Amino acid sequence: MSNGFRARLGSISTIQSARSLFPTTTVEPTTAVTFTNVEPNLIGTESTYTPSVTDSEGFLANSGLLTDDEVSDYFQQPDEDLSEMLTDLIRHTPEEPTSAKQSFLDVNIFPNPYDLDEEEFYKRHIEISKEDELFHDKLKQFFILSNAGKPIYSMNGSDEIIIGYMGVITTIISTFEENMNEEIYSISVGDMKIVALNKSPLILVSISKIAHEQPNVLLSQLNMLYNYLLSIISKPTIDRNFHNKLNYDLRRILTQLDFHNLDCLCMKMTYGLTSYDSFNYYISQLLNASLQQIKISYTARQRLNKILLDSKRMRQNSDDKETDLGADLLFSILSVNSKIVSFMKPKNHNLTNQDLTLLFSIINSSKSDISNDETSEDMWFPICMPNFNPNGFLYVFVKTIILQTTPVTITLLSSNKNSFYQIRQISNYIIHKLTKPKMLSKLTKELHESNTLAILREVPISHFIYKNKALNQFVMSDTDNSVNSVLQLSYFYNTLYHTKASQMKTIGSLNIKKFSYTRWTVDEAVITGFMLSDNNYEFYCLCNYQINSKELIGHCIKVIKWCEKNYNRLFIGNGVSFT
Amino acid sequence: MSSRKKTLLKVIILGDSGVGKTSLMQQFVNNKFSHQYKATIGADFLTKEIIIDNNKPVTLQIWDTAGQERFQSLGVAFYRGADCCVLCFDVTNEKSLNNLTSWKDEFLVQSNVSNPQDFPFIIIGNKIDVDDSKKIPSLQKKLHNITHNQLGGLNYPVFETSAKDSINVEAAFEVIAKMALQQEELNAASGGDVNDDYNDAINIHLDGESSGCGC
Ligand SMILES: Nc1nc2c(ncn2[C@@H]2O[C@H](COP(=O)(O)OP(=O)(O)O)[C@@H](O)[C@H]2O)c(=O)[nH]1
Ligand SMILES: [Mg+2]
Numbered sequence: 001m002s003n004g005f006r007a008r009l010g011s012i013s014t015i016q017s018a019r020s021l022f023p024t025t026t027v028e029p030t031t032a033v034t035f036t037n038v039e040p041n042l043i044g045t046e047s048t049y050t051p052s053v054t055d056s057e058g059f060l061a062n063s064g065l066l067t068d069d070e071v072s073d074y075f076q077q078p079d080e081d082l083s084e085m086l087t088d089l090i091r092h093t094p095e096e097p098t099s100a101k102q103s104f105l106d107v108n109i110f111p112n113p114y115d116l117d118e119e120e121f122y123k124r125h126i127e128i129s130k131e132d133e134l135f136h137d138k139l140k141q142f143f144i145l146s147n148a149g150k151p152i153y154s155m156n157g158s159d160e161i162i163i164g165y166m167g168v169i170t171t172i173i174s175t176f177e178e179n180m181n182e183e184i185y186s187i188s189v190g191d192m193k194i195v196a197l198n199k200s201p202l203i204l205v206s207i208s209k210i211a212h213e214q215p216n217v218l219l220s221q222l223n224m225l226y227n228y229l230l231s232i233i234s235k236p237t238i239d240r241n242f243h244n245k246l247n248y249d250l251r252r253i254l255t256q257l258d259f260h261n262l263d264c265l266c267m268k269m270t271y272g273l274t275s276y277d278s279f280n281y282y283i284s285q286l287l288n289a290s291l292q293q294i295k296i297s298y299t300a301r302q303r304l305n306k307i308l309l310d311s312k313r314m315r316q317n318s319d320d321k322e323t324d325l326g327a328d329l330l331f332s333i334l335s336v337n338s339k340i341v342s343f344m345k346p347k348n349h350n351l352t353n354q355d356l357t358l359l360f361s362i363i364n365s366s367k368s369d370i371s372n373d374e375t376s377e378d379m380w381f382p383i384c385m386p387n388f389n390p391n392g393f394l395y396v397f398v399k400t401i402i403l404q405t406t407p408v409t410i411t412l413l414s415s416n417k418n419s420f421y422q423i424r425q426i427s428n429y430i431i432h433k434l435t436k437p438k439m440l441s442k443l444t445k446e447l448h449e450s451n452t453l454a455i456l457r458e459v460p461i462s463h464f465i466y467k468n469k470a471l472n473q474f475v476m477s478d479t480d481n482s483v484n485s486v487l488q489l490s491y492f493y494n495t496l497y498h499t500k501a502s503q504m505k506t507i508g509s510l511n512i513k514k515f516s517y518t519r520w521t522v523d524e525a526v527i528t529g530f531m532l533s534d535n536n537y538e539f540y541c542l543c544n545y546q547i548n549s550k551e552l553i554g555h556c557i558k559v560i561k562w563c564e565k566n567y568n569r570l571f572i573g574n575g576v577s578f579t
Numbered sequence: 580m581s582s583r584k585k586t587l588l589k590v591i592i593l594g595d596s597g598v599g600k601t602s603l604m605q606q607f608v609n610n611k612f613s614h615q616y617k618a619t620i621g622a623d624f625l626t627k628e629i630i631i632d633n634n635k636p637v638t639l640q641i642w643d644t645a646g647q648e649r650f651q652s653l654g655v656a657f658y659r660g661a662d663c664c665v666l667c668f669d670v671t672n673e674k675s676l677n678n679l680t681s682w683k684d685e686f687l688v689q690s691n692v693s694n695p696q697d698f699p700f701i702i703i704g705n706k707i708d709v710d711d712s713k714k715i716p717s718l719q720k721k722l723h724n725i726t727h728n729q730l731g732g733l734n735y736p737v738f739e740t741s742a743k744d745s746i747n748v749e750a751a752f753e754v755i756a757k758m759a760l761q762q763e764e765l766n767a768a769s770g771g772d773v774n775d776d777y778n779d780a781i782n783i784h785l786d787g788e789s790s791g792c793g794c
Contacts, residue, residue, distance in 0.1 A: 148660020149624075149640065150587055159587070160626055163640045167624035174656030244693040245766065246660035249587055252767075 104487040106522050110139060110210065111191075122483060126271065128263050132161040140270045141207040144225060144262075145169065146242070147200055152250045153225075153259065155266045169205055173198060186215045197222040201242040202229070202250075210270070212494050220285065221269045224358070227386045228265060231358055232258060234384040236391055261365045268361070272490040277338045277364055279479050279486045281357065286490075286497055287467050287538070289353040290474045294339035295450040298568040300442060304342035305576040307433045308332045311426045312344065312578050325425055328416035330394065334430075335409045336447055338364060343575030350574075352387040353472055359383065363398050363411065376400040378427070380420050383413075397423045401431055404444040408434065455562040459555040463489065464541035466563040468571055469533075475563065475570050492520070492542055496529040511535045517549075532556055537563070585628070586635070588759045589660060590752075591642045593682045594667030595675040599705040602742035603667065604643050607752050612743050631757050639756055658690035663699040663759035665751070670704045670739065671713045679725060679733060697765075699758035700735045702726070703751055708741035 103118055104110075112121060125139050135157040143162065144153040149170035154162045173196055176185055185196040191211065195218040197204045204222040229238070233253060242248045267273045272282030280292050312326040331351060332344040338360040345351070351359075366379065379398040384390065397412040397420070410430055412423050433439060456464075456477055467474035479485060501514040511534050518529040526546040532539045532553075539560050543552060563570060592600045601623070605611050608625040623643040630636050642657060664686050668675040679702065687695050704722070707714075715721060726733050736758075738751035 146660060147656070148589060149642075149656065150589060150660065159585070159638055160628075163587070163626040163638065164624040167640065167642060170656045170659075171654065174654055174659070246691070247589060247662045248660070251587075 102484075102488075102522060102525065104484050104491075107488055107491065107520065109212070109487060109491045118484070126273075128267065129156055130158055132158050135161050139209045140213075140266070141205075142221075142225065142262075142266050143169065143203075143205040143207075144229070145203050145205075146246075146248065146250060147174065147198075147203055148246050150247070150249055152202070152254070153262050155263065169196065169203065173203055184219060186219070188215075193218060195219050195222060197226065199226055201246065201248075202226070202238065208270075212491060212498070213270070214498065224269060224285070225262065225265060227354065227358055228262065228362075230386040230390055231362065231384050234391065234393060235386075257366065261362065264365050265361065272486045273483060275364065276481055277360070279481060279490065280338060280476070281361065282486075282490050283465060283474070283476060283493060284353075284357055286494060287465070287474055288472065289357060290467055290472045291353050291356060292339050293473050293475050293571050294336055294341055294447070295475070295566065295569050296341055296446050300446050301342060301568075301572070303439065304334055304443075305344065307430055308334070308342055308344040309576055309578060310433075311429045314426055314429055316425070323422070325422040327422075328414040328419040329412060329423065329426060330415055331411075331413040332426075332430075333409075333411040333413075335360070335411065336406055340572050340575075341408070341447075343572050345575055345577055347577040347579045349388075351385060355385040355387045359385065359396070359411070363396075363409070378424060380423075382417070393417075395419065395423075397427060399427055399431075401434070403434065403440060403447065406444060406447040408443075408447075455559050459558055460543065460545075460547070461541045461555055461559060462544045464539065464556075464559055465493070466560065466570075467538040468567075469536055469538060471571055471573060473571050473573075489542070492518075492527065492529055493540060496531055496540055496542075499529075499531070501531060501533070519546075528552065530556060532560070539563075586637045586760060586763060587640060588637055588662040588756060588763070589640050589642065590663055590665065590755065590759070591657065591661045591686075592644075592665045592667060593686060594665075594703075595669070595672070595678050595682075598667045598669040598672065598675050599742045600667050601643055603665075603703065603705060603740065603748055603751075604641050606742040606745055606748050608641065610745070612745070627752075629753060629756060631753070631760055635760065637756055637760055639752070655689060658686060661686075661690055661692075662763065663701075663755050665701055665703055665755055666733075666735070667703045667705055670706050670715060670718060671709055673715045673721075676704075676715060676718075676721060676725065683733060697762060699755060699762050700733075701751060701755045701758070702733065702735050702737045704737065704739045705742055707739045707746060708744045 105112055105118055105121060110121075110125065114120075114124070116124060124134055124137050129135075129138070138156045140155065142153070142155040143151070143166065145151050145166045147170060149167045151159060151162050151166045173185065183198050185194075185198070187194050191209055193206075193208050193213065193215055195206050195215050197219065204225055206218040206222055208218055237253075238250070241250065241253070264275065264278075268275075268278040268281045269285060272279040284290050284292055311332065312329055314325040316323045316325055330346055330349065332342075333340055333356075334342040340356075362383065363379075366381075376399060379396070381396055382393040383396050384393050388394070395414045395417055397414065398409065400407050400409045402408075410427050412427060414423050434443065463477045463479070465474055465476045479489060496516065496518050499516040499518050501516040504513040504515060513532065513534045515533070516531045520527045520529070525544075528543040528545070528547055530541050530543070530552055537560065539556060541556060541559070543555075592604060594600055602612060604623075604625055608627045625641045625643070627639045627641065628636060629639065642661075644657070664683075666679050666682055668679055683700065687698075692698050704718070722737060726735065726737060736754055738747050738754070740747040740751055742748060
């Protein structure tokens with residue numbers, strides 16, 4: 001927890017008056033405005049709607065919230081008008097973010113029955129603990145067990161305490177199994193949700209007391225844990241070990257690193273904590289395994305792509321024999337903090353986003369600390385990419401080099417176990433090209449600037465996400481990785497994402513726009529969340545004060561236009577292919 | 580390279596209702612004896628750690644029925660993946676002794692273990708604290724017949740115990756744990772874990788049609 005608890009909430013700060021930790025105001029999202037039942041032609045009636053906090057047909061026209069028509073208006077302006085509007089908006093000087101130390105506890109994301117302070121709360125309810133003492137206080141549990149009832153992994157607690165539960169779970173699941181042969185079981189008991197995934201001979205279970213975690217989210221988390229196991233040991237290995245040996249203890253072939261990685265995954269999936277890439281991972285999963293991108297100029301990207309393609313064609317002459325060094329190379333990835341800058345793949349094959357995020361996750365947690373060093377050691381390990389092929393292994397070469405201050409990771413996937421020396425030569429070639437003076441200075445300058453998206457200086461939006469739907473890739477503003485910020489941002493975006501969207505009236509257009517709007521009130525402070533989407537994009541943003549709806553839409557459109565204009569700089573698209 | 584954790588053994592206790600299975604488990608794990616136990620779901624689980632041969636820690640995950648053995652419906656999860664099995668009878672109840680063979684058969688059918696002849700079983704005759712007058716007449720002879728019957732094949736170590744007075748309970752569980760651990764070590768030695776099998780390389784035909792990848 002390097003960032004500490006007292007770190008200021010970077011992007012979303014609100015005024016906090018002196019008061020107890022327990023705010024009297026409710027922070028239920030003032031539930032989204034939805035219009036599903038509204039006649040599309042009820043123009044002018046918006047002001048007669050009464051405020052509603054349910055997801056019924058009402059909306060809060062009088063409190064600065066959007067009306068259907070207001071939003072629609074914006075999209076029926078011809079583009080000339082739009083540019084005029086935008087000039088207006090540019091003149092708008094963003095208000096200084098109010099500096100305050102709003103705590104995640106004030107947002108009532110989690111119940112706080114013992115009235116603990118942040119640090120105590122984190123220790124008692126959130127942090128992973130293998131001691132039995134706090135087992136029942138944890139908001140989240142994950143279990144992986146064999147269907148004989150033998151524990152394989154538990155997020156919290158010791159064997160002592162979980163072994164009994166494992167027995168109970170197996171017994172219940174097998175009762176269902178005998179009766180209906182289902183793969184998924186989900187029940188809710190009070191404020192607790194339990195989801196089990198039966199991947200015989202393994203069973204995965206998640207138990208959550210976190211209100212905003214929906215069963216479908218828990219299920220995808222379980223699939224992620226399962227995919228992790230597949231990626232390190234593959235399906236055939238699991239099956240072979242359990243074949244004729246239902247009492248097999250899978251822990252025998254898992255290493256300490258695997259248990260550590262599973263811990264990291266559990267924290268990432270649930271809270272977006274605790275490493276530098278965890279929040280990005282959380283958002284990526286929330287957006288359906290979308291891949292996070294990094295801004296870089298088109299020419300720079302083209303050059304990087306060319307380096308990857310050239311490296312694939314490398315040959316070596318020795319003893320009158322020519323060897324094709326890249327013969328077994330399948331995928332090459334250049335990335336900065338898990339964000340892909342350049343990607344090369346075979347023409348007929350691809351890696352899914354799920355596989356790529358899993359790959360990055362594993363690379364990150366196995367990476368040695370390279371912060372003081374120029375380059376990391378070479379890593380070479382087998383990995384199964386479950387969506388690519390659950391039955392076999394690819395071999396990954398990973399090396400991180402520091403360009404000035406930016407860590408650039410080279411990841412090369414080969415189909416051949418014995419190709420380490422060839423692949424390392426390819427990596428050396430790539431490093432050689434990257435560190436040529438001209439390339440180096442251009443690249444470092446660009447990567448340095450990409451950290452902050454310029455557009456944010458012009459709008460009073462504190463945080464945004466723009467996702468290109470066709471590519472399933474997204475860009476997002478920077479986040480300070482403090483526990484406090486991450487817990488709030490993940491909660492806000494999660495709520496916004498799951499808020500039912502309303503469809504906008506668009507005349508004669510097939511490009512249907514949808515939006516939703518959510519507001520959180522924490523004492524006197526207001527946080528506004530807004531989602532806008534059409535066939536091409538999804539846009540989410542947070543604004544740290546009460547903002548006039550017209551203004552807000554204007555700002556959003558401005559950011560969206562900026563993202564569209566910078567398409568080639570923001571997205572890697574499909575990467576480059578070799579044939 | 581694997582993180583050799585403590586070995587975990589799944590122990591299941593079988594026998595007619597009322598022979599004292601729950602009492603034995605309670606005595607072994609909690610050093611308690613009570614006349615009333617109840618369980619709410621299909622099985623009850625207790626855990627106990629013991630040290631075998633002075634240096635091998637094992638965790639026993641003991642599965643007890645919730646009394647439904649009366650109806651002979653223990654469900655597959657109960658038997659699945661057991662490492663050893665304790666067959667119990669009551670020294671005052673002859674029928675429970677005669678039923679041992681069917682409990683063993685039931686176990687082998689349901690658990691589907693691969694080498695039944697090597698599977699670790701022990702037999703426990705419980706309630707030896709009661710007055711001799713109530714015990715099965717010529718118990719030793721009958722017991723001998725059962726364990727040495729070529730056909731029945733219950734040739735397993737026998738322990739006479741009292742869950743009530745805590746006689747021989749620990750010794751019995753230690754022996755079964757030791758047997759199970761030995762079996763486990765044998766399995767590990769022969770064939771062992773499949774975990775260095777990274778040779779399932781993927782055959783990719785880069786110029787041909789999509790193949791080798793599941794996408
Ligand atoms: N005298 C005596 N009674 C016992 C002993 N073990 C169990 N009992 C009693 O036998 C009855 C059945 O025991 P229980 O453990 O419930 O048997 P289960 O149905 O096999 O689980 C209870 O009334 C116990 O108190 C023992 O060692 N000695
Ligand atoms: Mg009982």
